Amino acid sequence: MDLWLVLAVNSITLGGLLFLLSAGFSLIFGLMKIPNLTHGSFFMLGAYVGTTLLARGSDFWTAALGGGLAVAALGGLIERFILRRLPGAELAQVLVTLGLSFMIADGCLMVWTGDPIQVATPALLRGATSVAGVGFPTYRLAISLIAVVFAVALWALLDRTRLGAMIRAGVDDTPMARVVGIRVSRLFTIVFCLGAWLAGFAGVIGGPILSVYPGLDGEMLPLALVVVILGGSGSLLGSLVGSFIVGFLYNFGQAMFPELAYVVLFLPMLLVLVVRPQGLFGRPAV
Secondary structure, eight states: OOHHHHHHHHHHHHHHHHHHHHHHHHHHHHHHOOOOTTHHHHHHHHHHHHHHHHHTTOOHHHHHHHHHHHHHHHHHHHHHHTGGGOTTOHHHHHHHHHHHHHHHHHHHHHHHOSSOBOOOOOGGGOSEEEETTEEEEHHHHHHHHHHHHHHHHHHHHHHHSHHHHHHHHHHHOHHHHHHTTOOHHHHHHHHHHHHHHHHHHHHHHTHHHHOBOTTHHHHHHHHHHHHHHHHOTTOHHHHHHHHHHHHHHHHHHHHHOGGGHHHHHHHHHHHHHHHOTTOSSOOOOO
16 A cells, blocks of 8 residues: 555544544533543543453453443543532642543553553454555544544534533533523533543544553643644534644654654644634634
């Protein structure tokens, strides 16, 4: 396969994983104004829990759902008993979530040791699929499709349901949402759990491509932050577009300019911050 085509496929796959990771992060940041630096750890923890479920005989998709649920439960506890006590305290939130990420990383190291764990690709998705006469890795195509399905599902949730209307109201104007009777605190917990579940689920399905190892959280979190800054906090469309932009910048930057890979990745973010601080699809602060 041509190098450019390989890089494009890998970029689309990474973009799909980043969307699952950053969509919840963007909603959490947009609704709760919490810079949740544990989000990369949620990705890694979900992956580790998924490997344990697989080792105990679960099928791949059950392990993915289970890993996501375990992380969602932890996320709910963190939001309910820690972050809810720090409203508006941005510095404290940053320090607490950063500390929690280190604690989760140490816990993973203690339980699963420091050896990388390779996750087997689901049997039905192994091999290649021919598209226009060109063979593409089936599993990587499946991840891209999963990302699109989740994007549509999240769009339907946010734009076509009562829960989505309440979330959008909370993102747009939290005090007014409280005035009209929306239980914003419960909404915060639901959104936080949803974001954590997406991160944990993404960690498991990313395992066959990335493998699972200590430090995975530190690699994924900066990419998710760039996605949110590029796309705009609270914007689902921004997360989708930003994820694929970052996927292409990261893969092509690593391949073509390895010495400047992070310049290629972070320079567009800096430019967006200067020209449009709210992100490509975010709303300006009022």
